[in-house]
Amino acid sequence: MLGVRAGRAFDGERAVPGGALVLVDDGRIVGVEPGGAPAPEGCEVLEAPGGTVLPGLVDAHVHLCADGTDGSLDRIEEPGEDAMAAIIGQSLRRHLAAGVTTVRDLGDRRFAVLDWRSSAQRGVYPAVVAAGPPITSVGGHCANMGGAAAGEDQLRRAVQQRAERGVDVVKVMVSGGFATAGTQVMLCQFTLGELQVVVGEAHAAGLPVTAHAHGLPAVHMAMAAGVDGIEHCSFLTDKGVAQSADDLARLAEAATAVCPTLGLAGALVPTPNAAALLAKLGLTMEQVTEMNKRRVGQMHAAGVRVVSGSDGGIAAAKPHGLLPVSVAFLAEGGVSTAAALASATSLATAACGLGDRKGRLRVGYDADLLVVDGDPVADIAALAQPAAVFAGGRRPAAAA
Numbered sequence: 001m002l003g004v005r006a007g008r009a010f011d012g013e014r015a016v017p018g019g020a021l022v023l024v025d026d027g028r029i030v031g032v033e034p035g036g037a038p039a040p041e042g043c044e045v046l047e048a049p050g051g052t053v054l055p056g057l058v059d060a061h062v063h064l065c066a067d068g069t070d071g072s073l074d075r076i077e078e079p080g081e082d083a084m085a086a087i088i089g090q091s092l093r094r095h096l097a098a099g100v101t102t103v104r105d106l107g108d109r110r111f112a113v114l115d116w117r118s119s120a121q122r123g124v125y126p127a128v129v130a131a132g133p134p135i136t137s138v139g140g141h142c143a144n145m146g147g148a149a150a151g152e153d154q155l156r157r158a159v160q161q162r163a164e165r166g167v168d169v170v171k172v173m174v175s176g177g178f179a180t181a182g183t184q185v186m187l188c189q190f191t192l193g194e195l196q197v198v199v200g201e202a203h204a205a206g207l208p209v210t211a212h213a214h215g216l217p218a219v220h221m222a223m224a225a226g227v228d229g230i231e232h233c234s235f236l237t238d239k240g241v242a243q244s245a246d247d248l249a250r251l252a253e254a255a256t257a258v259c260p261t262l263g264l265a266g267a268l269v270p271t272p273n274a275a276a277l278l279a280k281l282g283l284t285m286e287q288v289t290e291m292n293k294r295r296v297g298q299m300h301a302a303g304v305r306v307v308s309g310s311d312g313g314i315a316a317a318k319p320h321g322l323l324p325v326s327v328a329f330l331a332e333g334g335v336s337t338a339a340a341l342a343s344a345t346s347l348a349t350a351a352c353g354l355g356d357r358k359g360r361l362r363v364g365y366d367a368d369l370l371v372v373d374g375d376p377v378a379d380i381a382a383l384a385q386p387a388a389v390f391a392g393g394r395r396p397a398a399a400a
């Protein structure tokens with residue numbers, strides 16, 4: 001048995017007064033005791049009197065096949081199988097070093113992530129929730145990942161293929177994307193009827209659907225089709241952001257998980273699609289970033305289920321392991337630090353279908369733990385100071 005004692009604790013929903021002694025055995029949490037409780041005899045205890053213990057973080061939107069350099073999505077077809085497996089392993093180690101113990105991969109290249117997951121891996125890695133290649137239109141956003149489909153029959157077959165491959169969630173590109181030249185972020189890539197086929201087929205197979213949507217029509221179409229989650233959810237129009245109270249109320253009512261993919265490490269180099277939109281709107285990237293923080297704060301205030309995700313891997317300013325910054329952006333947008341932390345723990349595991357096993361300090365849950373220096377409830381920046389990370393009760397050698 002192993003113990004982790006910290007002067008402060010956050011249990012996935014709220015701060016625990018007096019901290020906690022978390023007991024771990026065989027990869028599971030077997031006790032959550034008051035901070036001052038004696039450790040069982042013979043139990044080795046990691047002591048962090050000035051630190052905080054909390055559930056390992058969840059990044060609900062990553063691209064493990066992308067190596068965190070500008071243009072990595074454009075080059076996604078280049079690495080061979082072994083090189084791609086190495087990129088995926090490296091991406092995961094970066095997440096773990098930042099305290100992320102679960103990732104949801106929403107941009108696989110031809111099932112490379114699922115292949116990686118099913119092959120025997122040595123070492124300690126985050127748990128991987130996988131979508132396979134995003135379903136997209138022919139020539140559409142991220143079509144180079146191998147998920148293009150046209151018409152209801154192909155879309156139905158695409159969902160069935162993913163179910164057969166063992167995905168955990170279906171990702172569908174409802175609008176074009178900033179990262180794919182030639183696609184239109186304001187326009188829908190499918191009809192409502194086609195999207196309903198994807199959602200119906202996925203739900204029949206027991207799989208949730210999350211939809212990439214930037215333009216307002218795509219957000220509305222995703223909502224109308226009954227998707228379980230929306231990525232980015234940008235509410236974009238040619239005149240700017242049109243995020244209405246009415247739409248937020250509907251998202252809250254439907255309990256749709258919205259992953260706004262906030263967070264930047266340095267200046268994001270605009271892709272040609274993004275540069276064109278910025279020019280049209282007369283805005284700088286910095287202005288859009290500040291606008292996005294405020295808009296997600298409003299979303300949260302309206303009761304929308306906001307989950308943390310980074311889009312890690314797609315650019316130099318979007319590296320793997322960015323999640324603590326994504327959570328800080330939520331707080332900067334007006335979300336309370338406790339709610340921001342919940343969005344990256346209990347709320348995110350629920351959105352990933354793992355809410356009964358991960359994302360809380362609770363007996364019986366997986367021993368995915370993060371110890372940070374300081375108190376992230378008082379100062380969210382402390383989240384970026386990992387002192388120890390455990391995934392399934394094991395510490396990675398490199399991040400220890």
Ligand SMILES: [Zn+2]
Pocket residue numbers: 061062063106107311
């Ligand atoms: Zn993405």
